[in-house]
Amino acid sequence: MYEERPSRLAGAVLWTSTPTGGVPRPVLPDGCMDLLWNEGRLLVAGPDTRAYVPDGPATAWTGLRLYPGTAPALLGVPAHELRDRRVELTDLWPAAEVRRLRDGIEAATHPATALEELALQRAAPPAPDLRRLVDALARGRPIAETAAELGLGARQLHRRSLHAFGYGPKTLARILRLQRALALARQGVPYADTAARAGYADQAHLSRDVRALGGTTLTRLLRDDP
Incomplete structure (x- = not known):
């Protein structure tokens, strides 16, 4: 449990x-x-x-x-x-x-x-700019747009992301998008609507990302929820 x-x-x-x-x-x-x-x-x-x-x-x-x-x-x-x-x-x-x-x-x-x-x-509190980055990407904001708002260049953003998150901003955005999709699907939102609202090109794109990051299907993930 x-x-x-x-x-x-x-x-x-x-x-x-x-x-x-x-x-x-x-x-x-x-x-x-x-x-x-x-x-x-x-x-x-x-x-x-x-x-x-x-x-x-x-x-x-x-x-x-x-x-x-x-x-x-x-x-x-x-x-x-x-x-x-x-x-x-x-x-x-x-x-x-x-x-x-x-x-x-x-x-x-x-x-x-x-x-x-x-x-x-x-522990130290989250750095304000990193928290803004996470919040923006979790909402589906484009990486380049978010970096510009934070006053960070592409290389600087990548270096800071590797240190803070373990991977670059593109991977972080992809992972947060998956979590956004899972939250919608758990609320009973149909898969096609989940894909659109989470920022995927279509339901097939969502299915591929779930398989790549989660190792299984969206239906199986939801069925195995605690």
């Missing part, structure tokens, strides 16, 4: 996932990075460019999904170094420090709250 709630950390979401049997659900690209707690381990989920399907036996997970572009300041590493990866936090921070944090979470009554506290002590 999957549950989530807004975090006290700006733009972040706390979530928990407990096994219920059946095939593991794919984790879709969303422009975010996650701080994870799983059976005594602290991990980081880097920015995905394709669906991630957990392997091994199903176990309980707790996660803090960070607002796009904020994880590098918290973790001290550029997002592109973690693209499509799951890494132990000890790969990024001193082992003694991670051990102390891990012990604190294990002793906490609510691991999700302890994970949130960890991030609150270290």
Whole structure:
């Protein structure tokens, strides 16, 4: 079973996932990075460019999904170094420090709250220009137009995007468009209308992007929703 709630950390979401049997659900690209707690381990989920399907036996997970572009300041590493990866936090921070944090979470009554506290002590708020970029692309604004409004050239925007999000603005826009389409489809909007409203050329274009980024069909994704 999957549950989530807004975090006290700006733009972040706390979530928990407990096994219920059946095939593991794919984790879709969303422009975010996650701080994870799983059976005594602290991990980081880097920015995905394709669906991630957990392997091994199903176990309980707790996660803090960070607002796009904020994880590098918290973790001290550029997002592109973690693209499509799951890494132990000890790969990024001193082992003694991670051990102390891990012990604190294990002793906490609510691991999700302890994970949130960890991030609150270290995270910085989203940079205003990066937040404006995410908000604009999430609404379907053209990249060039958005970059001009932010006073950024194409190369500068690409460099900043790689550091903050793990990939360039075109990939970020594509991922946010997929998330926009999924939100519409979950509301019961017909697929053709979903494609048009989300910014796809047509329904076939939507289907291709869902397959490329999600690894399956839109109907299957909706059916597997928690």
